[in-house]
Structures are given as C-alpha cells and as structure tokens.
Amino acid sequence: MVMLPQSAKFIGAGLATIGLAGAGVGIGAVFSALVLGISRNPSLKDELFKMAILGFALTEAIALFVLMIVFLLLFAV
C-alpha cells in the first residue's frame, strides 16, 4: 500500500485537528469558573471578567497553534 505524500497530508491534518479538543475543554473550564465565581461574589465588572477573558485568549492561542499546524500541513508543506 503506497501512501502518497498528498494523501498523507490529509490524514496528518485530520489527526492534528484532534488537538483542538483540549482547548474546548479549557475554555469551558474558564467560563464555568467565571460563572461560579460571579455567583459566589457578584463583584463581576472588575477583575473576574477581565481574568476570564485573559484566560480565554491564552487558551485560544493554544487552539490556534493547532490550527497553524493544520494549515501548515495542508497548504504550506
């Protein structure tokens, strides 16, 4: 079974996308903590929302590292 590099790229890109699962869980965890934090201490507008958005953006960065590898595999390499 000869695997052409072209088809290996597609399988590689498909495999790489699984890495996005972790970022989904991470962002869910950040916002669940935000909701719990607000219910416990409704001083929302100051730090909690800011921290949650910072946490979201940093987790999003990991998700998009994965996407970068996927684009690299599909288009660039």
Added chain:
Amino acid sequence: MVMLPQSAKFIGAGLATIGLAGAGVGIGAVFSALVLGISRNPSLKDELFKMAILGFALTEAIALFVLMIVFLLLFAV
C-alpha cells in the same frame, strides 16, 4: 493497493471530527456551572445567564474551527 488522495480525505475528515469532543465537554462544563451558580445565588436574570451564553458562544467557536477543517478537507482541498 494505493491510498488515493480522495480516500485519504475521508479518513482525514473522520479523524478531524474527534476534535469536537472537547467542545462538547466544554459546553457541558459551562452549563453545569450555570446550574450550580443559579442554585447558589438565584440572581439569575442578570449576569449568570449572560456569562453562560458568552462562554457557550466562545466554546462553540472552537467547535466551528474543527468543522471548518472538516469541510475544508471534504470539499475545498
């Protein structure tokens, strides 16, 4: 028996869809925190629901990234 790029696309798309598992866990975590938050502090109508919907939307964004790769693999590439 050669692995054609066409068949590799299907395998890649199948593998990529596993990435949606994370978004599922994340959205579950957000709404579980919403329920706990409301039970602890039933000031529902204001922030908690809004935060939970924001958390859901941002976790959905990760799921959309995964779906984008799947459609890219199936149709566009």
Added chain:
Amino acid sequence: MVMLPQSAKFIGAGLATIGLAGAGVGIGAVFSALVLGISRNPSLKDELFKMAILGFALTEAIALFVLMIVFLLLFAV
C-alpha cells in the same frame, strides 16, 4: 506495505499535534482556578495573579515542547 518517509513525516507531525490538547486543558484549569481564587479572596494584585502567570508560563513551555517536536519532524529530521 511501502510507506514513503515523506508521507510518514506528515502523519507523524499530525499525530504529535494532538499533544497540544493537554496544554489547552491545563491553561484552562489554571485560569479557572485563578477566577475562583479571586472570587473567593479578592486580594488579586499580589500572589494569585503572579502564581497564575507562572503556572501559565510553565504549561506554555510544555505546549512549545510539542511544537518543537512537530517542527523537528516536519523540517529537521
């Protein structure tokens, strides 16, 4: 079964990217703990934020180890 080294590289790089899922979960956990910590004891400015950023930096290091292996597989080896 003849697997060309070139195509094996792509599949290997795809497989390796799955490791980033863990870093996503980890950073999500760090920031969810930060949000809960602040809501419980809003002495934010000193230790909590510093510890969270330290935790984030160490988890980010793991994510970058993964990326290093992926680039090693794709380009260097």
Added chain:
Amino acid sequence: MLKAPLEQFQILSLVNIKFLNLDFSITNFLLINILALTIFSSLIYLSSARVEASSFQKTSIYFNPNAWQKTIEGISEASAQLISDIITTDNQKYVPIISVVFNFILFSNLIGLIPYTFTATSHVIVTFTLSFSIFIGITIMTFEKYKMQGFALFLPANSSFFLALILVPIEFISYIARPISLGMRLFINLMAGHSLLKVIIGFAWSMLLLENLTSLGLILPMVIVVILFGLELGVALIQTYVFVILTCIYIQDGS
C-alpha cells in the same frame, strides 16, 4: 478554491519601484499602515483644539470634550489603565511605548475587518518584529538594571535547591519562548479567524451555484458568517488587550 482561504493575505505591489535591485515598491501592506496612521492622527487632530474663529462653539481638548475626544480619551485611558494596573514601579515611563503598540495593533486589526482591506497584523513578520523588539528591549532593561543578579529571573521565589535544578531550565525555555508565543498568538488569531471567514463564505458561494431550491440553503453559512464576524471583532479587540497586558506583565517581571 484550494488557495482561496489564504489568498487574502498576499502582498501585492501597486507601484513597482526598483532601486539598484532593492524593491521599494508601494504595496497594499504599506498602504494599510499609512491608512492606520492617518486615521489615528486625523482622529486626534480633528477633535483637538482648533483655533479658527468661525466655529461658534470653540472646540478644544481641554474644556468641553466632543464625541471624538471621548473616543480618544477612552482609548488612551484603556492603555494607561492597563499600565498602572500591572506595572507597579515607576510606570509612567512606559506609557508612550505601550500606547503606541496598543493603538497600532488596535487600528490595524479593526481596519482589517473591513471587507476588501488588508490586515497588517495577520503577517508573522509584523507580529514577530513587534514581539521580538519588545522582548529584546525588556531583556536589555532587566540586565542593565540588575547587572548579574538579573539571572535571578529564572529562579522562581523560595524554591529549594533540587526544585531549582528542574525549574531553572524550564523557566529559561519559557523565557525564551515568550516572544515567539507572544507574536505567534496575535498572528495566528488574526490569520485563522480571517481564513475561517473566507472558507465559510466560499461555502455560501458554492451553495448559491447549486440548482434551484437547494441554493436557498445559502442562508445557513450566511448566518454563521454574521456570527463569526462578531467573534472576529471580539478577537480583534481581545488580542490587542492580551498582547498589551502580557507586555506589561513581562515588563513588570523584568523591572
């Protein structure tokens, strides 16, 4: 279709100026940077003190702020607030650099959202120049201030000797990785977001070309594109905020 999602990032030269095999051509990338500069400076100039006697109501920056001035004050207050929050020691000297970085990224992100324009920050070279220059500046600053004790940066507080054996190399690697992840985060957020939009618009377009009734299915990708545009606007603002907040954290770490 293959190259369509990434086609929007091509730098096309509008006016080719070759000068002893150096390429000074005017490209759309340069145009967008100039546009961002002019928008920002005209925003400031338009609402600041104008001395012509004709306008009955004397608008000036100090007395009665009009709407434009509120926006500028909002933007500069946001960056000043960030600095005073994070950097505790003599933070006034960082205000210019931080607000310049904040405004450049904010304006190039927001301009990039307009269809048919070009996003300057969706190129690795731009975000890497920003993050590496900031990183080298911070490193020089810390070692100039702390001389040789600057290496204490890599040893987290009150950790025992054996713990330090493990932590110092990891801390060193994560210190080296800071500019890379800082620049990569801004770049990939913008690039992946815009190409996601392009891909889904591509589907809407290809769905339109189907035969009669199924082309109505175009509505679904269109709705997704509208929602994603809101997300893109959020990402554009959040990413500038994160870039600047991390820069302040690194400055605070170093000073």
